[in-house]
Amino acid sequence: MSNNKRIDLHTHTSASDGVLRPSELVNKAMEEGLSAIAITDHDTVKGIAEAVEASDKIGLELIPGIELTCREGYREYHILGYFIDYKSEKLIESLKSIRSWKVKETMSIKDYMAMITEAGGLPVLAHPAEYGLSNADLEAIIKELKSYGLVGVEVMHPSTPSHLEEVLKDIASRYNLIVTGGSDFHTDMHRSYTLGIMNVDYEVLSQLKTARLSL
Ligand SMILES: [Zn+2]
Numbered sequence: 001m002s003n004n005k006r007i008d009l010h011t012h013t014s015a016s017d018g019v020l021r022p023s024e025l026v027n028k029a030m031e032e033g034l035s036a037i038a039i040t041d042h043d044t045v046k047g048i049a050e051a052v053e054a055s056d057k058i059g060l061e062l063i064p065g066i067e068l069t070c071r072e073g074y075r076e077y078h079i080l081g082y083f084i085d086y087k088s089e090k091l092i093e094s095l096k097s098i099r100s101w102k103v104k105e106t107m108s109i110k111d112y113m114a115m116i117t118e119a120g121g122l123p124v125l126a127h128p129a130e131y132g133l134s135n136a137d138l139e140a141i142i143k144e145l146k147s148y149g150l151v152g153v154e155v156m157h158p159s160t161p162s163h164l165e166e167v168l169k170d171i172a173s174r175y176n177l178i179v180t181g182g183s184d185f186h187t188d189m190h191r192s193y194t195l196g197i198m199n200v201d202y203e204v205l206s207q208l209k210t211a212r213l214s215l
């Protein structure tokens with residue numbers, strides 16, 4: 001193993017559809033030798049408080065996050081939000097309201113991006129390979145999201161085929177976006193989604209922190 005500190009910026013707990021409680025996930029990350037993790041449950045921040053408490057106890061760095069499911073027309077995109085203010089009442093209200101499909105129908109991807117940025121979060125496009133888009137369409141959506149405040153693209157993800165990796169890194173560099181990554185860990189049953197499997201370097205987190213300072 002290298003001396004580089006490893007992190008995982010995409011994990012799920014039992015607050016959404018993961019199997020581990022937030023505190024269990026934090027302890028597991030520590031056991032696996034990770035330096036930091038982001039908890040990014042689907043459309044909820046309910047697991048964050050417990051994770052923060054557990055990580056404070058053992059000295060693991062925890063980034064409060066979320067993964068929003070954004071429907072626009074017949075398309076669905078997932079947007080990660082890092083360093084989100086999980087105590088924000090406005091955010092908590094918005095998360096409640098999008099449980100209604102009637103509300104969801106009226107929301108644009110720009111609205112979802114605003115939910116993250118208004119709560120102080122850094123929006124990142126999750127697992128770009130999963131949308132079945134051509135390279136040109138991928139670039140178009142990334143360009144659009146960038147105009148709403150996108151800061152990064154999750155290139156390092158178990159779903160990214162190697163041929164797409166360079167394409168995405170090229171798009172990210174042209175739009176001045178951070179290349180991020182994570183395992184999308186839900187359970188140990190899915191071996192290619194094992195916690196920490198993407199070997200993301202701590203440097204990625206440093207870049208996100210720098211981006212945060214310039215908000
Ligand atoms: Zn997702």
Ligand SMILES: [Zn+2]
Nearest residue numbers: 010012067184
């Ligand atoms: Zn996910």
